[in-house]
Amino acid sequence: MIKRKAQFKLWIALFFYILTGGMRILNSKLVSIYRTFAQEECRGVSRLYEVLARNIAEDEEVLKLSEKAKEGQPVPNLLFGAVHYLLLQGRPHKLKHFYRSMTDQPKDPENSFPCFKNFCRLYSKEIESLLQTKLVQTNEVRRCTYLYPVFCEVYRLTKNPLAMIELGTSAGLQLLWDQYSYVYEGEEVYGNRNSSLLLSSEVRTVTAPFLLKTSPPAGKRIGVDLNVSDLTNEEEYLWLKALIWPEHNERRLLFERAALHYVKNPPQLVEGNAVELLEDLVATVPENETLCIFHTHVANQLSHSMKKDLLYKIRQIGKRRNVFHIYNNMDDQKLHVDAIINQKEQRHTIGQIDGHGRWFEWQPPLIRFD
Known part of the structure; x- marks a missing residue:
């Protein structure tokens, strides 16, 4: 009888050993994600998130909660955004x-993780719901600091109001x-x-960009995204605010002020696949606008085939009208300006840019208009 009890306990112990081992295998990818996030994205940028991410990588309970995140989303950003969102709501x-x-x-x-874990336990249902329904979207308005000189160059060349179609607009x-002011x-x-x-x-860089003292005239403006955000909606506004890291007070202030401009003059936002909708959106742009x-x-975030499709469609558009394509992250992280003028394609590299718009390099695009 005693021997049977011992065997039973052994089987129970073995069962839980296999179970926890399986859980570790299941979470091994998340462990790596959180460790990398702590070391490469948070260090020197957010001490709080660095400490939390490092501890989450060692904690089975919070890792298990993280598994509820929507597929394809950056899990640490989504979890931290969900917790921050609930705190901003007043939990x-x-x-x-x-x-x-x-x-x-x-x-x-350094002392934050026990509180964080307790919060996740208390509000696990709300956090799980947010992980499954929300998306990580950036709205770094400061990136306009390197877009402004590009638009100044384009206007100097064309002398027509600028029509803008933004892909992945959030x-x-x-x-x-054009409604913001800039200092360099x-x-x-x-x-x-x-x-x-x-x-x-x-x-x-030594070379300074050409800058107009007043904003170039803007014409049609359209933003397209798989999931557009309406800043007049309090819930959506608060979610985007929650995605801004706690220590980044300046980013938060810039977002709040930009949101006031949005409320006064909301742009046209279209929900859908930007690549698929592009030609239909271009058809609504007046011919007398650049x-x-x-x-x-x-x-x-685009697959190789989607990038090829986007470039193909822009070339097709360039057969019918002049078009400027301003972008990064197609092949590298640098800012590029490509132009199709009179059906002739020109490609120009501007330089490296900071993801938050705090700095950028500038090599003027030598675009020919002939």
Whole structure:
């Protein structure tokens, strides 16, 4: 009898050993994702998220919750966004004392994980729902600092109002680039100098960009995305705000001010596949406007075949009218300006750009208009 009990306990122990071993195998990919996220994306950028990601990589319970994330989404960003969202909504918990977005004097991040884990346990159902329904979308309005000189160059060349179609637009804040003001070197302000939103950036090359003192005239503006965000919707506004990392107060302030411009003058946003809809959208652009198709930090989400399809469609459009294609992440991370003028294709590399628009390199596009 005693021997049978011992064997039974052994089988139970073996069962749980296999079970937990299987769980470790199941989570091995997530472990690697969180460790990489902590080391390569958070270090020097967000101490809180670095500590949390490092600890999550060692915690079976939070890893299990992370498995609920929608396929294809960056899991750490989605989980941290979900937790931040619930805190911003006002869920009561001492975890908020570690978030600079919630307090002016946050506690030491090194002690944050027990609170974080407890929060995830208490609000697991809400977090799971957010992981399955929300998307990670960036709205870095500061990227307009390197788009502005590109649009100045295009307008100097064509002298026509600029029609803009943005692929992967999210909330469409970059479509409103002409409504913001800009400063690069010294105190000179460019763009809409009466704007409530001033964007600054560093030019990290000897060559300075050509800048118009006032914004070039804008014509048609259309944004397209698989999931557009409506900033007049409080829930969607708060979700995009939650995706901004807690320590990034300046990014949060820029987003809030840009959202005010959006509410006053919301651009046309279309939900759907940007590549499939492109030619139909172009057909709505007046002939007397200069067509600019642009996208930033989006093409890395496209498959090789989708990239080829996009370039093919732009070339087809170029057979009917002049078109400028402004982009990065098609082949590399640099900013590029391609032009099809009078059915002749020209390709130009502007330079490296910071993902948050804090700095960029500038080599002027030597576009010929003949």
